[in-house]
Amino acid sequence: MTHLLDIRNVSRRFGGVLAVNDVTGHVDEGELVGLIGPNGAGKTTLFNLISGFTPLSSGTVSFDGKTISGLKTNQVARLGISRTFQNLRVFPNMSVFDNVSVGAVGALPQGALGALFGSFAGGGARSAEISRRTWEALEAVGLTHVAGELAANLPYGQRKYLEIARALAMQPRFLILDEPAAGLNDTETRALADFIKRLHGTGLTIMLVEHDMTLVMSICQRILVLASGRKIADGPPDAIRRDPAVLEAYLGVDA
Numbered sequence: 529m530t531h532l533l534d535i536r537n538v539s540r541r542f543g544g545v546l547a548v549n550d551v552t553g554h555v556d557e558g559e560l561v562g563l564i565g566p567n568g569a570g571k572t573t574l575f576n577l578i579s580g581f582t583p584l585s586s587g588t589v590s591f592d593g594k595t596i597s598g599l600k601t602n603q604v605a606r607l608g609i610s611r612t613f614q615n616l617r618v619f620p621n622m623s624v625f626d627n628v629s630v631g632a633v634g635a636l637p638q639g640a641l642g643a644l645f646g647s648f649a650g651g652g653a654r655s656a657e658i659s660r661r662t663w664e665a666l667e668a669v670g671l672t673h674v675a676g677e678l679a680a681n682l683p684y685g686q687r688k689y690l691e692i693a694r695a696l697a698m699q700p701r702f703l704i705l706d707e708p709a710a711g712l713n714d715t716e717t718r719a720l721a722d723f724i725k726r727l728h729g730t731g732l733t734i735m736l737v738e739h740d741m742t743l744v745m746s747i748c749q750r751i752l753v754l755a756s757g758r759k760i761a762d763g764p765p766d767a768i769r770r771d772p773a774v775l776e777a778y779l780g781v782d783a
């Protein structure tokens with residue numbers, strides 16, 4: 529069976545640091561997978577390698593049976609991989625609606641709808657489709673009521689959902705969330721966990737990096753663990769919780 533995401537012997541070196549060291553793993557269609565590990569383990573670098581933000585030093589990444597390593601970020605996005613960032617990348621002086629529509633614009637190849645609807649109707653059909661996808665994404669994260677607000681005016685918690693909405697406006701098959709709960713309080717984190725579960729319930733495949741273990745253990749079906757760039761474990765939350773290598777590397781406990 530072909531995995532939706534297939535990572536084979538992937539490495540990335542930064543000077544003397546092997547940030548990701550010969551990692552092999554996969555994500556199947558419909559899974560909700562967590563990626564955990566101590567600070568500096570290589571989690572964000574692995575996400576960057578998957579989404580095309582950082583070139584690989586060696587190895588291959590395939591998506592839906594096609595090699596995507598070497599593609600540019602926008603090409604990867606158009607194939608259906610969408611992501612959020614550890615540090616929010618919201619445009620503060622743009623409206624919430626415009627921030628999210630950036631995602632929809634990025635996902636639609638210029639002229640594709642023109643070809644579909646004929647050259648005269650193309651421009652109008654394209655902007656109607658962008659608007660439809662934007663509203664749909666805002667609806668999914670519960671931000672339609674602030675669509676006209678400047679992003680800068682949103683509280684931090686809502687800006688995180690804004691970033692997720694922008695990723696959703698690309699109508700991805702595979703969503704990558706980099707530390708979605710960072711900076712949120714306990715109540716907000718619980719609400720986020722429910723939201724991610726609902727999103728996953730719609731059939732979306734999701735992979736997330738998260739330091740909040742309660743969140744990861746409660747919602748993920750499977751967890752990959754990195755330590756010093758290497759994959760040290762891969763399994764369901766219960767097994768990961770008891771894995772001696774994980775306890776040693778992750779919690780500093782000599783099991």
Ligand SMILES: Nc1ncnc2c1ncn2[C@@H]1O[C@H](COP(=O)(O)OP(=O)(O)OP(=O)(O)O)[C@@H](O)[C@H]1O
Pocket residue numbers: 542545546547565566567568569570571572573574
């Ligand atoms: N652009 C870069 N240039 C040089 N070194 C880098 C670069 N990006 C990452 N690294 C190094 O690679 C290693 C892995 O970093 P990475 O950010 O992927 O870890 P992480 O698991 O996401 O950590 P954290 O949980 O702290 O976010 C670290 O030693 C880091 O300093």
